[in-house]
Amino acid sequence: MTGSPHLPDDHSDSGRVRWRRFALLTVPAVAVTAGLGIALAQGALAASFAVSGQQFKVSASSLEGEGFAQYGGVDVNAREELIPVAVTAIREAKLNNLCQSVVTTLPVIGDISLNLTAGKKTPVEASNLFVDATQLSGDAVFSNIEIGRDASTLDKGPADAQGMQDLFAQQADTVRISNLQQTAWATNAGTFKLSGLSMNVSKGKKECF
Numbered sequence: 588m589t590g591s592p593h594l595p596d597d598h599s600d601s602g603r604v605r606w607r608r609f610a611l612l613t614v615p616a617v618a619v620t621a622g623l624g625i626a627l628a629q630g631a632l633a634a635s636f637a638v639s640g641q642q643f644k645v646s647a648s649s650l651e652g653e654g655f656a657q658y659g660g661v662d663v664n665a666r667e668e669l670i671p672v673a674v675t676a677i678r679e680a681k682l683n684n685l686c687q688s689v690v691t692t693l694p695v696i697g698d699i700s701l702n703l704t705a706g707k708k709t710p711v712e713a714s715n716l717f718v719d720a721t722q723l724s725g726d727a728v729f730s731n732i733e734i735g736r737d738a739s740t741l742d743k744g745p746a747d748a749q750g751m752q753d754l755f756a757q758q759a760d761t762v763r764i765s766n767l768q769q770t771a772w773a774t775n776a777g778t779f780k781l782s783g784l785s786m787n788v789s790k791g792k793k794e795c796f
Contacts, residue, residue: 633660633674633719634773640664642721643689645774646795647682647706647767652716654678655729656744658756662719662772672719672772676748677762681710685781686795700793705781715745715777722770729759745777768796 660674687703705711733743734757738750743758750756 633672633717634662634775636773637665638662638670638719638772641689641691642770642772643687644795645718645767645769645771646684646686647711648684648765650680650682650725650762650764650767652677652680652762653760654744655760655762656741656748656756656758658738658741658748658750659754660719660750670772672721673723674748674750675718675720675723675769676744677716678714678743678745680713680716682706682713682767683710685711688794690792690794697790698792700789700791702787702789702793702795703784705784707783709782711782712780713776713778715747715775716779717745717748717773717775718769718771719773720769720771723767724769725764725767727762727764730761732759733757 654677656674656676658674658676660672662670662672664670683706685704685706689701691699691701693699736756736758737752738754738756739752741749741756741758743760
């Protein structure tokens with residue numbers, strides 16, 4: 588009908604918003620924001636900072652801890668992408684022969700390794716230690732362990748060591764792990780005392796394990 592209004596479709600000129608395309612572009616951002624909101628509300632977020640795009644490796648000849656808890660969580664990177672992790676939380680920990688390494692690959696230069704060692708003579712000491720890991724191995728001994736406890740009810744680890752309601756978790760009075768090896772996205776600690784600290788940057792790939 589002559590004079591009737593005409594709504595622009597997706598092929599309108601460049602001066603107008605292409606609404607279908609706009610909606611497709613904004614859906615992922617909205618989904619991420621909603622996911623972050625749910626994670627925050629349910630206590631699922633692990634590290635209190637945006638993690639880098641690189642995991643690092645940690646090893647120790649032995650770890651002794653009092654107040655152990657472990658549960659699932661989520662880290663977030665600078666792009667607001669969600670990364671599932673297993674959070675290991677220990678109220679008081681001592682580590683012998685600690686090694687931490689991360690490898691960065693740079694254009695032209697190639698691999699660059701950052702290595703940190705401590706605790707060869709005097710153990711490394713940490714309080715309220717949280718490690719957001721994707722892999723952990725070693726020989727472990729627990730005392731008074733509870734396996735399958737609701738993550739929101741944990742009470743043996745650090746005060747903030749609790750996960751989402753209804754999710755699997757475990758806790759113990761004490762833990763001892765020999766030949767510890769783990770790959771992680773983040774580590775938080777209330778205090779972290781590194782006796783005999785040594786840091787080295789070198790070319791090539793040199794990892795703790």
